[in-house]
Amino acid sequence: MQQYELIGYPLGHSLSPEIHRALFALDGIEADYRLDSFPPGELDAHLPDLKRLAGFNVTIPYKQAVIPALEELAGGALLYGSVNTVSCRDGILIGYNTDCTGFLRTMSAHHFSLKTSVCVLGAGGVGRMFAIESARQGAQVTVAVRKSGREKANGLAREIREKLGCEITVCDIDRPGGPYGLVINATPVGMSPNTGVSPVTAAIFSGTDAVFDCIYNPAETRLLKEARLAGCRVAGGMDMLVWQAAAAHEIWNGSHYEDAQMAGIIAQMNEILAAKEDAQ
Known part of the structure; x- marks a missing residue:
């Protein structure tokens, strides 16, 4: 065996x-x-x-x-x-x-386009992958971070510029702008047992088409609940x-x-x- x-x-x-x-x-x-x-x-x-x-x-x-x-x-x-x-x-x-493959297969299975405006919440390891893969697929990428993550996000912007020859936007996660074709949560905010919180306010979902949360526990985070109620298509981390x-x-x-x-x-x-x- x-x-x-x-x-x-x-x-x-x-x-x-x-x-x-x-x-x-x-x-x-x-x-x-x-x-x-x-x-x-x-x-x-x-x-x-x-x-x-x-x-x-x-x-x-x-x-x-x-x-x-x-x-x-x-x-x-x-x-x-x-x-x-x-x-x-x-x-x-x-x-x-295979994390990047899993991400792209998930987007394809849910018919979420990456040839659109994409807002990635967070610039850590998985956020870096989401931003780079989205940019590689032709997305207009915005990375939204807290003040403590600004240096990492700026470094990611430089890396994408050098490797892919395209620009991304870095902004404050409390003022993420929008609407977007796709919002991706790459932060741990909302993960069990702290399920009652979201990394952004529901205002970001107005006019946004789709939302993906990389958290899989719980299956539906507060972020996804609010996005679904706002009429967005949603997919979870599982x-x-x-x-x-x-x-x-x-x-x-x-x-x-x-x-x-x-x-x-x-x-x-x-x-x-x-x-x-x-x-x-």
Whole structure:
């Protein structure tokens, strides 16, 4: 039986085993997926075991730390200097970034256009990816941050100018302007257990077409509730979580999935998440 796992620290109540086991079931592949949580500084000691796996995923704090242990970087991992998926072929470790693939597949599945005006809330690791991918797809990008994030956002603007030759706008998250074709939340504001808050006021949704929140717990954040009530089309973070996992299976086993199959797994994972929340 093929073995896969997620490395990170801490891993808490990750849904990765449930997602990947559901994908293996769709493929008819006999495989298992487990969590492997170990503190920073112990990565080198775990490498021999990791090389014996069929593949593994990577999360905080190892997305950059794992890179020196890899023989090669491919695709988005080269662009972002960040790895979340590793293939193991004959002990050769190749790093990929399927977060960007998961984001683009989510946009496509919901028919959210990136050839429009896009406002990204936050300029951290995932916000940087959203901004760069949106700009690469032809969006007019605005990055909205708090005062403490202004330096990081300005650095992101310079990076996009240098790499892609286009300009983005940086603004205060309390005055994000709009309306936009798409608003993307890349902040943790609204994540469980602090579900009663939103990173922006509902005013941003007036005239806005679509809203994507990368938070998957809860399935519908306050941001998404207010956006839906304002008439926006909405999508939550579980979609991206499942799609980025599916992209890992494409790398590992050449798998292919239809939108309807992914919609079924997304619904299943939201049910599992709700049950876990009720049990606490």
